[in-house]
Amino acid sequence: MKINQNEITPETLFENRRKFIKLGAASVVASSTLMELMAKENLPTSDLSYKKDTNPNNLELNTYKQITSYNNFYEFTTSKEGVKHMAHTLVTTPWTIEIDGLVEKPFTIDMQDIMKKYSLEERIYRFRCVEGWSMVVPWIGFELGKFIKDCKPLSDAKYVRFETLWDDEMFPDQARGVFGNIKRYPYVEGLRMDEAMNPLTILSVGLYGKTLENQNGAPIRLVVPWKYGFKSIKSIAKISFVKDEPLNSWQEMAPHEYGFYANVNPKVDHPRWSQKRERVLGELFKQKTLMFNGYEKEVAHLYKGMDLRKNF
Numbered sequence: 001m002k003i004n005q006n007e008i009t010p011e012t013l014f015e016n017r018r019k020f021i022k023l024g025a026a027s028v029v030a031s032s033t034l035m036e037l038m039a040k041e042n043l044p045t046s047d048l049s050y051k052k053d054t055n056p057n058n059l060e061l062n063t064y065k066q067i068t069s070y071n072n073f074y075e076f077t078t079s080k081e082g083v084k085h086m087a088h089t090l091v092t093t094p095w096t097i098e099i100d101g102l103v104e105k106p107f108t109i110d111m112q113d114i115m116k117k118y119s120l121e122e123r124i125y126r127f128r129c130v131e132g133w134s135m136v137v138p139w140i141g142f143e144l145g146k147f148i149k150d151c152k153p154l155s156d157a158k159y160v161r162f163e164t165l166w167d168d169e170m171f172p173d174q175a176r177g178v179f180g181n182i183k184r185y186p187y188v189e190g191l192r193m194d195e196a197m198n199p200l201t202i203l204s205v206g207l208y209g210k211t212l213e214n215q216n217g218a219p220i221r222l223v224v225p226w227k228y229g230f231k232s233i234k235s236i237a238k239i240s241f242v243k244d245e246p247l248n249s250w251q252e253m254a255p256h257e258y259g260f261y262a263n264v265n266p267k268v269d270h271p272r273w274s275q276k277r278e279r280v281l282g283e284l285f286k287q288k289t290l291m292f293n294g295y296e297k298e299v300a301h302l303y304k305g306m307d308l309r310k311n312f
């Protein structure tokens with residue numbers, strides 16, 4: 001993934017200019033108003049009730065500030081520190097998820113109904129990005145498997161395909177077309193059905209006891225803790241049950257760098273990043289990366305007999 005730390009200022013200005021154009025005030029911009037817009041933060045989050053994780057592995061949590069201030073969300077910008085300043089344009093109420101493909105009956109479900117239907121639990125997980133950094137996040141959510149059962153997939157549904165919302169008013173990078181960070185939006189991800197049904201895989205609606213901030217993928221995102229972070233697609237608007245392996249966005253853009261599986265594996269390097277070690281956000285020294293990000297016991301059986309170099 002390209003990282004351009006210098007992008008933050010032009011990106012933010014670009015975004016605010018779009019806002020002014022919409023307000024019909026493109027030509028004269030009072031600098032105080034501009035500053036006000038630039039300082040605007042997201043809507044406040046609300047508290048959730050959930051069952052706490054006992055944290056049996058005694059993982060040391062990253063802070064709320066770290067988790068919400070260093071993000072990958074290419075629909076806004078490639079600047080990790082810049083995302084939180086731009087993410088206020090994402091409107092998450094109302095929000096629906098469309099379910100289609102190989103299911104008994106396609107349907108659309110409202111976020112409010114999702115929140116009523118599924119009881120929430122905390123899952124403290126390691127989260128490892130393919131770029132070589134990691135963090136520990138106390139996610140709040142529910143098992144994707146429970147949701148899938150309620151979707152009533154047909155027996156020939158072998159994969160689950162996810163899409164982020166497509167809305168170029170809310171996501172500035174989607175308006176850039178082929179000049180965007182992702183060549184073809186919406187952002188797409190996928191899981192094999194048994195990966196999706198694994199009890200570790202969750203749909204997350206919050207972290208640290210609060211609903212998700214926009215920069216972390218509000219109102220609902222995937223979290224697959226044994227895979228590189230790019231599999232954990234944000235702001236999901238569509239879930240499809242399909243027969244064939246979905247082509248995920250990163251594989252489509254750089255097939256020699258990104259595959260479908262993206263399991264954390266210290267033995268298989270990315271062409272640009274060694275995967276042997278990782279830097280936990282806030283730590284000075286790197287630590288060893290664990291096979292399947294430390295979830296080998298829970299998931300290794302899913303890949304028995306598979307060549308993990310080929311299926312990277």
Ligand code: MTE
Pocket residue numbers: 067070071072073074075128129130164187215216217228229230231232233234235
């Ligand atoms: N989902 C969408 N829609 N767009 C993105 O750019 N980035 C991915 C993933 N999900 C991304 C996305 C990547 S590369 C990572 S590492 C994680 O989100 C980052 O999640 P975080 O910002 O909550 O840490």
